[in-house]
Amino acid sequence: MTSKASATSPAKQLVLRVNGLTKAYRRRRLGWRSHEVIVAARNVVFEIGAGETLALVGRSGSGKSTVARCVAGLEKPDAGQISVSGAMIGELGGCDLRALRANFQMIFQDPGTSMNPRFTAAEVVAEPLVIQRIGDRSTRRARSLELMQEVGLAPSFADRKAAEFSGGQQQRLAIARALALKPKLLVLDEALSGLDLSTEAQIVNLLLDLQAAHSFAYLFISHDLALVARLADRIAFMAHGEIVEEGSIPSILEQPEHPEVRVLLASARTAQSTLAALGFAP
Amino acid sequence: MDPACESVVVVSNLSVTYQPEGGQPVHALDYATLAVQPGERVGIFGESGSGKSTLASAIMRLLPANAHYGSGSVQFQERNMLALSETELRRIRGAKIALIPQDPAQALNPVITIGDQISEVLRAHCRMTPDERRTRIEELLAEVGFDHPERIYGTYPHELSGGQRQRVVIAQAVACRPSLILADEPTSKLDASLQGEVLSLMRRLSEHHGIAFVLISHDPTVLAVFADRIAVMYAGRIVEEGSKEDTFRRPLHPYTQALISLSGRYLISGSRGTRLSAIEGEPPNLTTVERGCAFAPRCPDRMQTCSESYPRQTTRQTAHRVSCFKYDE
Numbered sequence: 108m109t110s111k112a113s114a115t116s117p118a119k120q121l122v123l124r125v126n127g128l129t130k131a132y133r134r135r136r137l138g139w140r141s142h143e144v145i146v147a148a149r150n151v152v153f154e155i156g157a158g159e160t161l162a163l164v165g166r167s168g169s170g171k172s173t174v175a176r177c178v179a180g181l182e183k184p185d186a187g188q189i190s191v192s193g194a195m196i197g198e199l200g201g202c203d204l205r206a207l208r209a210n211f212q213m214i215f216q217d218p219g220t221s222m223n224p225r226f227t228a229a230e231v232v233a234e235p236l237v238i239q240r241i242g243d244r245s246t247r248r249a250r251s252l253e254l255m256q257e258v259g260l261a262p263s264f265a266d267r268k269a270a271e272f273s274g275g276q277q278q279r280l281a282i283a284r285a286l287a288l289k290p291k292l293l294v295l296d297e298a299l300s301g302l303d304l305s306t307e308a309q310i311v312n313l314l315l316d317l318q319a320a321h322s323f324a325y326l327f328i329s330h331d332l333a334l335v336a337r338l339a340d341r342i343a344f345m346a347h348g349e350i351v352e353e354g355s356i357p358s359i360l361e362q363p364e365h366p367e368v369r370v371l372l373a374s375a376r377t378a379q380s381t382l383a384a385l386g387f388a389p
Numbered sequence: 390m391d392p393a394c395e396s397v398v399v400v401s402n403l404s405v406t407y408q409p410e411g412g413q414p415v416h417a418l419d420y421a422t423l424a425v426q427p428g429e430r431v432g433i434f435g436e437s438g439s440g441k442s443t444l445a446s447a448i449m450r451l452l453p454a455n456a457h458y459g460s461g462s463v464q465f466q467e468r469n470m471l472a473l474s475e476t477e478l479r480r481i482r483g484a485k486i487a488l489i490p491q492d493p494a495q496a497l498n499p500v501i502t503i504g505d506q507i508s509e510v511l512r513a514h515c516r517m518t519p520d521e522r523r524t525r526i527e528e529l530l531a532e533v534g535f536d537h538p539e540r541i542y543g544t545y546p547h548e549l550s551g552g553q554r555q556r557v558v559i560a561q562a563v564a565c566r567p568s569l570i571l572a573d574e575p576t577s578k579l580d581a582s583l584q585g586e587v588l589s590l591m592r593r594l595s596e597h598h599g600i601a602f603v604l605i606s607h608d609p610t611v612l613a614v615f616a617d618r619i620a621v622m623y624a625g626r627i628v629e630e631g632s633k634e635d636t637f638r639r640p641l642h643p644y645t646q647a648l649i650s651l652s653g654r655y656l657i658s659g660s661r662g663t664r665l666s667a668i669e670g671e672p673p674n675l676t677t678v679e680r681g682c683a684f685a686p687r688c689p690d691r692m693q694t695c696s697e698s699y700p701r702q703t704t705r706q707t708a709h710r711v712s713c714f715k716y717d718e
């Protein structure tokens with residue numbers, strides 16, 4: 108195990124190891140009494156070391172969210188192993204799985220739908236602590252306020268209902284909640300799409316600051332190569348359920364091999380040159 | 390010269406307020422003014438809550454029941470949209486003004502075939518025999534880039550990809566050759582390469598048929614590709630308006646300047662770990678009526694007068710307008 112870890116990221120502990128992950132969905136054909144099988148992920152293999160960011164990139168429908176959902180334990184893979192900090196997710200159940208869950212947290216695209224709108228901000232952030240039975244009411248509240256401060260939300264917001272926050276503030280709350288259990292890995296499934304430019308910039312900076320402070324590992328799922336280049340150490344590119352290319356950011360940006368990678372990169376470069384033609388000065 | 394004579398649509402001093410149940414009124418549009426010429430492509434640039442979607446819905450009279458029109462008017466081809474009856478509106482919507490929504494998956498009915506859904510638009514507005522209609526639908530599907538329109542005709546939305554569904558919605562929108570199409574973040578759910586395809590398709594249709602477009606987006610790369618003129622919205626007002634070149638190259642309003650400095654984020658050369666420049670502060674709270682400029686609390690060039698009254702609109706060069714005290718003479 109340790110030798111494998113040093114192979115990818117020297118002197119770093121392995122946080123996530125995904126080996127041969129395969130997941131298929133059965134979809135009923137409309138009007139037919141038959142099913143078709145869609146293989147959303149096929150033999151997916153990757154590793155993430157402590158403090159490292161791996162970007163799982165691909166076009167819509169390439170299977171990246173399926174991998175994220177399997178890693179977060181929201182779906183059961185058909186085959187393959189996922190181990191977080193050395194413990195296999197698939198072999199655990201009940202209490203052991205719940206304990207392991209503290210090590211990895213998920214942040215979704217639409218923060219508004221991932222929290223109870225009637226909860227106050229402090230209650231949203233404290234929920235993982237309640238589930239894991241950590242602390243009493245007052246220590247949990249103190250910890251919530253601390254976490255809110257850490258993600259840039261004033262403690263005076265603590266008793267406001269989650270629904271009253273703006274999209275960017277809700278995403279901050281979702282991040283604070285994810286941090287509550289001091290996880291080793293954060294799975295960010297398109298967590299930045301749909302945000303406004305100004306909010307997005309604030310959240311990107313927050314993610315960078317948090318990683319520098321706590322050396323979290325991020326599994327960052329996105330199709331936005333410009334953001335990926337800022338946030339990630341490595342890219343694993345998915346197409347049709349398989350990882351078709353993997354490597355460091357410079358190697359993929361400079362020498363893309365798979366046609367799908369080239370297509371996405373070409374579009375990102377077009378956007379960039381359109382702006383340059385208009386004299387945008389970064 | 391009265392701009393209303395030649396414009397497709399003229400929105401003047403339009404204010405819209407939402408009254409949530411048991412909540413405070415939200416001032417979504419505040420004296421918004423915009424004129425669109427025939428065949429012109431106008432981009433509305435703004436962030437969420439700036440009122441850009443409300444503006445589009447207000448033009449089509451599609452606001453929800455809890456919305457109230459305050460001041461102002463909407464003139465569409467010299468008709469006062471705010472005074473029309475539902476029957477008259479039905480004749481305009483879909484035929485003369487069409488809408489391309491953000492999420493095609495929600496705009497299409499999952500249990501009706503693509504052909505029948507486009508047919509619905511034609512049946513409502515154009516006199517045609519069923520055979521003519523079928524031919525027309527296949528032409529439309531070919532026009533939006535389907536290689537085998539006859540195969541797409543009988544499929545259901547779930548059998549198509551996101552990009553294909555957006556093409557179907559575009560075919561629906563252009564079916565009756567409208568003079569104006571309102572597109573609300575039409576590409577924000579698509580990945581970068583599909584986004585480019587959809588934008589060039591819309592641009593081609595606009596040029597071929599002389600359809601004016603109002604495209605709403607928070608993404609400057611989308612507007613840079615598609616629009617000729619840009620209107621920047623903040624807190625329900627249009628704070629700056631001008632040609633694409635003027636607005637993007639020589640932005641006047643501090644908010645536009647800040648937005649443009651944020652677009653360094655689209656450069657793929659940004660190296661790992663470098664922070665992005667950000668606009669500090671939160672988007673404006675629309676439930677309180679501020680006397681001054683809504684951007685003042687976040688503005689680097691804030692002056693005493695900014696929080697006391699709202700700046701008048703100043704015109705710089707030709708048709709580059711800005712509402713900011715920095716340019717007030």
